Amino acid sequence: MILSKTTEYALNVLAFMATRNKEMYPADYLCKELKIPRQYLKRLLTDLSKKGFITSIRGRNGGFIFSRDLSTINFLHVIEAMEGPEAMNTCLLGFTACIVDHPCVMHDLWTKARSKMTETLTNTSFADLKNKYDKDKKSIAQIIIH
Amino acid sequence: MILSKTTEYALNVLAFMATRNKEMYPADYLCKELKIPRQYLKRLLTDLSKKGFITSIRGRNGGFIFSRDLSTINFLHVIEAMEGPEAMNTCLLGFTACIVDHPCVMHDLWTKARSKMTETLTNTSFADLKNKYDKDKKSIAQIIIH
DNA sequence: ATAATATACTATAAAAAGGTAGCATTTTAT
């Protein structure tokens, strides 16, 4: 499963923000915690806020917060926002003409297997992530290591 | 699902070679049929032969043929050979430290969903692909459109 | 007011992926 580094960063940032209980996440703080290149992360954060996942607050004491309830954002939302709406919908063989009317040889098999995955990505919101994190924290010392 | 273009080309070429009944596939022929950039494809074919999927035969009347039985090559083999052995095994959140001892928050869920997919890729050999192609060819006019 | 601390923007550099061109080498039909 290969997502672009940028998408991984995005999921990483949002997962971090979702599981901590801070009121505000300044870029520099996130940068330090997640070891993502400073300027690149800043641009990513601006991008994520333009995409409606987080809200930016400028000025002293500013930073970023989620702009809507964690339960309304799932993993597929983020992946598709970053990689394009068709990212999880492409033909395994790369045939542009592989569509319902003219499926390629792998079509049925692939669609079935892939849908299992996107199902998971759709059914998991960042609220679920937070719940799991809060629950597991008690038993496992370090869940996200960074 | 995002594979690199090169990996898509690789699957495309091998799927094509597996389903046609030619004795030999010269690079120029594959290039014309599959519309993959000529020189790039040549390099890819050399690469695929070095990786043991196909054998190159030089000189007049040369070209490429599968170097082993179609039933011994599955889709995961090719994807991992192209993208690296860990390609289908990476953490969704991109945490390098997400391992069995210290799983990340998404680990269980993700591993489960993903394994459904790799299972399909493992269980489908290029012989299966050929069988499916031969069977479907009768009912669907054009299965692989290019 | 002003200094401190944020994000926003723009331009550019570096690295990786994708693609091109030309020539060398190998094989075989003639």
Add this chain to the structure above:
DNA sequence: ATAAAATGCTACCTTTTTATAGTATATTAT
């Protein structure tokens, strides 16, 4: 032998992705 037809190799170019630097703008504690 030789020409044709194939792969092999190397160097380079283009595009995309990732990363950096510097400056502008906004907000607020003091």
